[in-house]
Amino acid sequence: MPNQLRFTLLSIRDLLVSIGPFILLTVALLVLAFWWLKPTPPRSVILATGPEQSAYDEFGKRYAQSLAHFGIEVKLLRSDGSSDNLKLLRNGQADIGFVQGGTADIGYDDEESVVSLGSLFVEPLWLFYREDSARKHMQSDTIHSLSDLKGWRVNVGTAGSGVPRLFNTLLDVNRIERQSIDMMELEQTPATVDFLEGKIDAVVFASAPESLMVQMLLQSPGIKLLHFPQSEAYSRRFSYLTPVVLPQGVVDLSQNVPANDVKLVASTTSLLASSGTHPAIVDLFAQSAISLHGGSGWFQKAGEFPSLEHSEVPLSDEAVRAIRNGPPFLQRYLPFWLANLVERMWLAMGLIIALALPLSRIIPPLYAFRIRSRVFRWYAELRDIEQRVEASPEQTPDLLDELDAIDQKVGKVVIPLAYADELYALRSNIQMIRQRLKAHAGSTAPIDH
Template sequence: MPKIFKFSQFTQFSLRDLIVTAGPMTVLVIALCYVAYRLVDPSPPKQVTLATGQENGAYEEFGKKYAAALGKFGIKVTLVPSMGSQENLQRLMDPDSGVDIAFVQSGSIEQQAAKDAGLVSLGSLFTEPVWLFYRESKKITQLTQLKGLRVNVGPEGTGVPKLFKTILSVNGLEPSDVKIKQLENTPATVELLEGRIDALVFSSAPDALLIQMLLQTPGIKLFDFTQAEAYSRRFPFLTHVVLPRGIVDLGRDLPPKNYHLIAPTATLVAREDLHPALIDLFVQAAGTIHGGAGWFRKQGEFPNASYTEIPVIPEAEKFYKDGPPFLQRYMSFWLANFFERMWVVIVALGALILPLSRIVPPLYVWKVRSRVYRWYGQLRTVEQAIEDVPPGKRATVYPAQLKRLAEIEERVNQISIPLSFADELYRLRSHINLVRKRILWLCEAKQETQESKEEVKPASA
């Protein structure tokens, strides 16, 4: 057992010294990584709240598609119904509402007001034509003919009342010239079919069930905005779109002609503090959900960064221009997101670790050698103690220093040191032996001097 113990004192390297020298730097790097991770925050929350719109509306239908798309990545999307665009804006500007992102119609807010409220756009998703349905008996060909009619524009909180009042104003009509009703879409449709109102106004994608139904209902006509191009020139947030003949039902030739419509666009609007990873997921989902061809769009025309007065976030603009980020084309979303958000930190840590890696080996060597070199101080103390010793004290000092040397040697023999540094240990032991020989030589010289003195005394006597 003693032999094994002594042999175990000599190893290829000293783990203890390695930990002592590299440990603090390792802890520093780990701490920096943790702080950087917290600051960069690469992991998004697992839940997000999306404000949609009215029942049976396009916003509601698209909200379900977004929930399904983000659900594949483990993100739960809570859908919150609302009256529409204006109410969604109010919720976004209220931090206590719990709404993180919402559908908002273009033209609903001024650009400066959006900036002041800390709102950002993820881009335009699809056009929302203004659908003015009326009873066929009214024969409306000009908007001025709405004067005195009962027209439903939807409840406050939607984007339609504000938009419709703007349209009336450019046609020389005041809101008081029309008997405005503010029912929700579904009960308003019932009222129109029952004849209790004369017309109703929607602003929605054609995917909405009520739009599909009204386009095919006998006795209900769609107003043709023959001046649509003029509207789009007057109001930048409006576009001129055409509902092609036969698009609803080719067999029945519905509609029987091309209809010109004016259309704001639906946008995704979020708070500027929404986690960037969630923004990436919503933008990518938008590309999948709205990127195909439709009644009013060509393949790949939407989503885009146009038709919105709210500043579009740079990540969304880059996606619409160049497609998914490079890493996301070859890695899973979460792994790519981690590297994309942490690459600056990784480079910075690499720049820190490189010089540290050059410092650690010399520190390790110094730490190991210091266990040997510190005994040279003790050895030097012994040498100083035997220098210029008065003759009367030599008999006491020399033996004491020999004893001290023996203690030092005993302690040195217990030093644990890697084999690659064994020469340092053997050199120390040889130096100890050298000092011992010197003391012994001094002792012999003292003895010879003493004997010489004793011989001289009888001769002189």
């Protein structure tokens, strides 16, 4: 191997050895920060939706498609509705779920266990009734208030949906005895079948207009939708309710369905996440909410949702940032996994760099010490030889042999060219001591008579 290449490789090796502890410390800090911050989101997440063919079920499928582009699998967990979804979030069976305002019993403990990703859409209270039932009970094909339902068979949905709780609240505020109405709690699909067959007089849903059941019943002959003329008053009494209007002809312009504007009361549905859900997952769901719910609809204008209002629990910081500012800056130019890693780790990386920069200043002195130590270590032996010759002049021949052995070993020492002067200085000093030893040997030699 040419000497020049040998010296270069030696210099690189010494540099790597000197910088090794610094690199190991930096890597250890990065690993510790990675373990502590957990920047990488899980590959799958559980979304609690609602009954089959409900609006929640449909939106759940859309979220699954949206997050699949980022490599995240969304597992849909069907449930009875809002109240059931909140229970699933509380006990850890779901990571995220749809919860409708006013239909779930949200308490103080939920403010610490769940966070809101914002309001997504309004869900009117749809009360569909049969015209023949109205004629049977009221001698008219139209009813005008909840008090007209006395003696009716009304399905209010399962307890897990939260609709019974909301409907009972409306009955109480109207001073209607609950026992005056034959209320049933069948699931949405079988209840709709019985309703269409005439076994049930009325059904109550709390759902977005995207629900297939709602759209089908709005266009079914012999089925009418209850008009809530006091919708504004309801919203003033209950903060989670808001008045909405189903515009004339919005369902079917050609058939003019509905034939008149219909006033309804509605609550806003939010996307809630358990407090342990990874921030990156929350961020992706909030971004998807913008594309899935940001358009215009029957009850909202474009850009009105998702909204940071009407939240019954604290808002997630990631969701607030995503709704206000859109995708993070890095995510617009980098793959999601890389942008998320940098975004979650940048603060820790900054602190590590701030700590590492001062420590890096010891590398040049440490490198120089390693090189020079190969030379300086021989000076101790040279000093020992000088002291021994002074104490025992008769050992001079032996000391000369030791000095020659040291000279041979020093001749095999290899150091970078930048420090060659140190080596040559050592060899010069060895030669100087050799001359002194020889001179000392000559002066102490016995005179031959």
